[in-house]
Amino acid sequence: MSTTETTASGVGPVEGGSYNVDNPAPYIEAPRQRTKKTPKSTRGNFEMAAWLFMRLSGVVLVVLVIGHLLIQLVLDGGVSKIGFAFVAGRWASPWWQVWDLLMLWLAMLHGCNGLRTVINDYAERANTRLWLKGLLYTATVWTILLGTLVIFTFDPNIR
Amino acid sequence: MATPTMEKADAAPEPGFADSPYITVTFRVRRFNSEVSAEATWEDFQLEIDPKERVLDGLHKIKWDLDGTLTFRRSCAHGICGSDAMRINGKNRLACKTLIKDINPEKPITVEPIKGLTVLKDLVVDMEPFFQAYRDVMPFLVTKDTNEPTRERLQSAEDRARFDDTTKCILCAACTSSCPVFWNDGQYFGPAAIVNAHRFIFDSRDEAGEQRLEILNDKDGVWRCRTTFNCTDACPRGIEVTKAIAEVKRALITRRF
Structure with missing residues (x-):
């Protein structure tokens, strides 16, 4: 009896009331404790490569994307000049084909890796993680493949 | 000669009393007791305290005079042992290095356990995951020669200065428990483990730097750092934690390529 009185005065109103010295409430464990099931080593150079790729692709993308935006939206009449003929004219040159291809791949992989780290940091349950990453990778692969296909098989005489 | 002093004291006894350094401060403490409830609750304590005193003195006053059930860790109480890291007004600090006057005593001062570790009671958390990460980086000198050294391992002042910043760590967990x-x-290994790995990786006397870098090249090693600088802000010793992590990253890249 005396124990309940002292603890009750110490912590204020008792919620639930079913917990006591012999039956303490369970502790809220840290999100993922290191247990025996935790893999011993997840070392490898993938995370380092991913980290390095983010920095390098970021630098290249600044040039590619700002150049792209200038050409498409600002220079030489701005956005009103864009049409089928304009795109067809640009993709006739291998230079712009490579530019767009590089931009597509780098931007998609850069964004994909960025979102992967966001999911790793914010998804709390393993299942949520799995599904979000599955969705992300599917969307990325689909967009990259479709874009690459269009750049390589583009036919200006399509009717 | 002594008379003038006496006269002054006699003339104004009242102002001396009104100039009392004590002010009333509200401590809002996060309480948890698994033997009472599964929920943590806030509890307010009113204290008469000198604002030049520390938050730890306030907690002592509560524990000694108001409510002996309040539980918290502290050992040296002078910012060296690193026992009393807690979240004060939403920031990780050492209670023994935080003066009441510096954290706006007009408003209630909130005191919580550090985040990310299991709360055992009130302000006491289970530090085991933190120390596990610390042990994982092998925080001790490793040399290749197995014989007992016959003389001191000498080091130049420049070589010593290379890792001076990271020798200051007191393992209080303020940085790791401030990391989102x-x-x-x-x-995630956490800033403190990486700081202590840095201390040996850049020590010219140590010979296991490569091994430690390999450990930190883990999926949950240095590459999970997002450079939010929470750790640098939280460190009560003023260690440039994020810089140390960046130096380990750079060492990994330059030594691999």
Whole structure:
């Protein structure tokens, strides 16, 4: 009896009331404790490569994307000049084909890796993680493949 | 000669009393007791305290005079042992190095346990995951020669200065428990472990730097750092934690390529 009185005065109103010295409430464990099931080593150079790729692709993308935006939206009449003929004219040159291809791949992989780290940091349950990453990778692969296909098989005489 | 002093004291006894350094401060403490409730609750304590005193003195006053059930860790109480890291007014600090006057005593001062670790009671958390990460980086000198050294291992002043900043760590966990990546899942090594790896990786006398870099090249190693600088802000010793992590990253890249 005396124990309940002292603890009750110490912590204020008792919620639930079913917990006591012999039956303490369970502790809220840290999100993922290191247990025996935790893999011993997840070392490898993938995370380092991913980290390095983010920095390098970021630098290249600044040039590619700002150049792209200038050409498409600002220079030489701005956005009103864009049409089928304009795109067809640009993709006739291998230079712009490579530019767009590089931009597509780098931007998609850069964004994909960025979102992967966001999911790793914010998804709390393993299942949520799995599904979000599955969705992300599917969307990325689909967009990259479709874009690459269009750049390589583009036919200006399509009717 | 002594008379003037006496006269002054006699003339104004009242102002001396009104100039009392004590002010009334509200401590809002996060309480948890698994033997009472599964929920943590806030509890307010009113204290008469000199604002030049520390938050730890306030907690002592509560524990000694108001409510002996309040539980918290402290050992040296002078910012060296690193026992009393807690979240004060939403920032990780040492209670023994935080003066009441510096954290706006007009408003209630909130005191919580550090985040990301299991709360055992009131302000006491289970530090085991933190120390596990610390042990994982092998925080001790490793040399290749197995014989007992016959003389001191000498080091130049420049070589010593290379890792001077990271020798200051007191393992209080203020940095690791301020890291949002660590909050999400306890798998990330955390700033403190990386700081202590840095201390040996850049020590010219140590010969296991490569091994430690390999450990930190883990999926949950240095590459999970998002450079939010929470750790640098939280460190009570003023260690440039994020810089140390960046130096380990750079060492990994330059030594691999």
